[in-house]
Amino acid sequence: MARHKNLKNSLVTLYPSFVLHLISLSPFNSLISTPKKSPSPKRCSSPNLSLFFISLVIIFAFLGLSLLNFIPTSQNSVNCSATSPSPVSAVLSDDSDDDEPRLSRIAMVPLPAHRVSGNLTGEEREFWRQPDxxxxxxxxxxxxxYRRESARVSKEKRRFVVVVVSGGLNQQRNQIIDAVIIARILEAALVVPVLQVNHIWGDESEFSDIFDVEHFKKTLQADVRVVSSLPSTHLVSRQTVETQIPRHAPPLWIRTKFLNRLKQEGVLVLKGLDSKLSKNLPLDLQKLRCKVAFHALRYAAPIRELGNRLARRMWIEGPYISVHMRLEKDVWVRTGCLSGLGREYDDIIARERDSRPEFLTGKLNMSHVQRRLAGLCPLNALEVARLLKALGAPKNARIYVAGGEPFGGSSALKPLVTEFPNVVRKEMLAREGELGPYTNRSSVLAAIDYIVSLSSEVFVPSHGGNMVRAMQGHRAYVGHRKFIKPNKRAMLPFIEGLAISDAEFSSTMKKLHKNSQGQPEMRNNKRDREVVAYPVPECMCK
Structure with missing residues (x-):
């Protein structure tokens, strides 16, 4: 029926004679034809005038409806309306098999938040309460x-952008997002990004091992043409790899630097994109960033299935907290901080840092004490436990610890387990053999952590980073699930103050974190923020 209706309206627009025929059938015809002489000079004209105005209204109404049918509409946009369902409830089913993916169905959503009940104190209820x-x-x-340009850009077959991405999973995600944006800016096709072997973790995963390639292509088919490999016509024995990209490069710089070369050579290879593209792009490109992050980059089916199984095992027993603990050995080396595990462990980190000084990132002239008080160090397990307790987390709260293997093993988590006995990691939650295929695949293990963390009632990071920014934006995008961002610089002096009472410490922590628990926060208040971490207002509306 819809196809027939569009065909009829097309005829109205393309064949004006059809409209003229309608006019000829009405009293409006008297305005464009020669009137016949009436034998009666005193004939009353009132009925003809009435018919004339009725016909006029009908014709203009018909023409108006025809015109409305030709106003372009986007079939793959998420519209904001007062009657639309909530972003979570509307998207629990998988994407349909239609040619055009429906972006009102988000790629990955959390399990529903629990209605917290039972014998809880007011403080505990407040802890589990989700933000407005x-x-x-x-x-x-x-x-x-943008949509007009898409008709041309999405069919590009002469120019191709190849991007090599590096780092951990969420660092790779950021670079893939920027790769799509750069391909759109240059109006080129994007070759499925190449994942560089991670030398720190020894992960040799390819794009298709982690992400759903066909979903990636299908979701972006109206924005950028994505191909699995370069066509044979564009293969050359040697290709220049471009790595010199300044930080905060705007679209104009990208076009000026690369467009002519791309037109001449047909292929542009980019490497080292990490956080290089400007955070402040035109509105359509900001929306495209969100579309890639929250819709196109869906994990491969085996990862989704395993991650969802683990998430359900946590969820089925009630609300839970996800804590992203950055306690890995390389984190302590890179941050220049001490683990808090004692002299033996501190000496190991110091020797590692002395042998590889290039690993230390930023603030080289600061001591480890200064770094910690400046908020540059991860919170350790004791500090996380004190913060959770002060904010009202129940002692029997179930806690999922995301992150790599802690430096120091189980002893690194002991202070948290002492205060909250129900602490689990993915290795404890998985059944025999489930994690076996991914033992040496750090990116896959990080993806599983991401899926389980997304469904938690409360998410708390011990340190900043790519995972934290991605989780912050994703939780906001699916309804502003509670996200507690520790104010390390402000809270650590109180943790050091041994004379402070538990009640006073709790009151202080609640005041410090009152406005950092997941409420909508505008990106445009601070222009250096990433839209993927702060999707309001570019990617979310009321």
């Missing part, structure tokens, strides 16, 4: 100009 999302919902309606 203030009516914000995903809103990815692209402009008419």
């Amino acid at each position: 999302n203030e009516g914000y919902r995903p809103c990815l309606g692209f402009s008419i100009e």
Whole structure:
């Protein structure tokens, strides 16, 4: 029926004679034809005038409806309306098999938040209470100009962008997002990104091992043409790899630097994109960033299935907290901080840092004490436990610890387990053989942590980083699930103050974190923020 209706309206627009025929059938015809002489000079004209105005209204109404049918609409945009369902409830089913993916169905959503009940104190109820999302919902309606350009860009077959991405999983995600944006800026096709072997963790995973390639292509088919490999016509024995990209490069710089070369050579190979593209892009490109992050980059089916199984095992027993603990050995080496595990462990980190000084990142002239008080160090297990207790987390709260193997093993988590006995990691939650295929695949293990953490009632990171920013934005995008961002610089002096009472410490921690628990926070208040971490207002509207 819809196809027939569009065909009829097309005829109205393309064949004006059809409209003229309608006019000829009405009294409006008297305005464009020669009137016949009436034998009666005193004939009353009132009925003809009435018919004339009725016909006029009908014709203009018909023409108006025909015109509305030709106003371009986006079939793959998330619109914001007062009657639309919540972003979580509307998207629990998988994507349909239609040619155009429906972006109102998000790629990955958390399990529903629990209705907390039972014998809880007021403080504990407040801890589990979810923030008010203030009516914000995903809103990815692209402009008419963007959609017009898409008809050409999405069919590009002459120019190709190849991107090599590096780092851990969430660092790779950021670079893949920017790769799509750069391909769009240059109006080129994007070759499925190449994942560089991770030398720190020895992970040799390829894009298709971690992400759903076909879903990636299908979701972006109206924005950028994505191909699995370069066509044979563009293969050359040697290709220049471009690595010199300044930080905060705007679209104009990208076009000026690369467009002519791309037109001449047909292929552009980029490497080292990490956080190089400007955070402040035109609105359509910001929306495209969200579309890639929250819709296109869906994990491969085996990872999704395993991650969802573990998440359900946590969820089925009630609300739970996910804590992203950055306690890995390389984190202590890179941050220049001490683990708090004692002299033996501190000496190991110091020797490692002395042998590889290039690993230390930033603030080289600061001591480990200064770094810690400046908020540059990860919170250790004791500090996380004190913060959770002060904010009202029940002692029997179930806690999922995301992150790599802690330096120091189980002893590194002992202070947290002492205060909250129900602490589990993915290795404890998985059944025999489930994690076996991914033993040496750090990116896959990080993806599983991501899936389980997304469904938690409360998410708390011990340190900043790519995982934290990705989780912050994703939790906001699916309804502003509670996200507690520790104010390390402000809270650590109180942790050091042994004379402070538990009640006073709790009151202070609640005041410090009152406005950092997942409420909608505008990105445009601070322009250096990433839209993927702060999707309001570019990617969400009321």
